[in-house]
Amino acid sequence: MKIVVIGGTGLIGSNVVKRLRDNGHEVVAASPGTGVNTLTGAGLANALKGAQVVVDVSNSPSFEDQAVMEFFQTSGRNLLAAEVEAGVEHHVALSVVGTDRLPDSGYFRAKVAQEKLIKASKVPYTILRATQFFEFVEGIVKSGADGDAIRLSPALIQPIASDDVAAAIADLAAGAPLNGTTEVAGPDHFPLDELARKFLASRGDQREVIADVHARYFGSELDDRSLVASDHPRIGPTRFQNWLSRASA
Template sequence: MKIVVIGGNGLIGSNIVSRLRLNGHQTVAASPRTGVNTVTGQGLAEALAGAQVVVDVSNAPSFEDRAVLEFFETSSRNLQAAEAAAGVEHHVALSVVGLERLPDSGYFRAKLAQETLIKASKIPYTLLRATQFFEFVEAITNSGVDGNGFRLSPALIQPIASDDVCAVLADLAVGTPVNGTVEVGGPDRFPLDELARKFLASRGDKREVIADIRAGYFGAKLDDRSLVTDADARIGPTRFQNWLSRASAATS
């Protein structure tokens, strides 16, 4: 089976490419680095020729509201046209849990627009919505910098190891299209401020984290449902504390 991974040289994409190749699939890592650009359309037809499956894990270079919306809309339309011409049988895309619950986030609005285009296409599809990656906890923590400390919401968050997300994506890519949405999240839920304290402690960082229900999440207001999965979601096996221990060992 030929599978094209859009965004195939990034954190998620390179992992999926490796998994699929180990399982014997002809897998193409498509990205601007390899001459494939979904915004301009460059290299798309050549990359998708003979492909049965496309896995889209690409991300916008800018998260500014208008730029991120334009990226996902333009990229999706170009990709759908190329897939239709190539006879692609299954489109798999990575999305984010809770898109409808955070309308104040420009990024979430853009991802929701991407999902809408995928659903409207005639190409069979599977959407995987994942919670926030462990690898992004540092950036999430830093988004709450307030003077010499941090001010973060105590709303629940259910982070997941990116490797666990990749395992699910690789599985979905070789399966039958569900023409719907699958959710995946980590095994534990934490108040966001508590998660930040765990992360900072692993770095020996003693700066204070203040819980503030008014604190935003990249411009959006949170509650305990915003960033967690529904009851029927798949659950990744890796716990945050175990991931932290391995990450700390790798950098020591």
């Protein structure tokens, strides 16, 4: 089966490409660096020729509100139109758990817009919503920097290893379209401030982490449902402490 992975050279995409190739599929790793640009449409038609499945794990280079909305809307429209033209049978997209629960975040509003485009398209689809990656915890900690301390919400988060997300995407890409949304999450729930303390301790960073219920997470205040999966998600096997140990080593 020919599968095109949009964003196929990034953190998730390169992992998905390897998994699918190891399983015997013909895989195209598509990105601006390989001559495929979903914003301009350059290279799309040629990349999608003969493809049965398209996996979209691309991400906006800017998280500024207007820029990220323009990226997901323009990229989504161009990609889905090209898929219709090419006769693609299954569109698989990576989204984020909590997308529809955090309307104050420009990034999450843009992901909602992307999901709406996918659902309105003629292409059969599967949307996988994932919780935040372990690899992004450092960025979350930096976002909460307040002088010499870190100020973060104590709301629950259910982070996951990017490798486990890639495994879920590869499985979905090889299967039939769900024409719906499914979720994948890590095995453990943590208060966000506690997660930050664990991360900082692994780095020998002694900065204080302050729990603040009003601390915003990329523009939004959180509650205990904001960043955790709904009932019965797929659960990745990698625990945060084990990932931290490997990352530190």
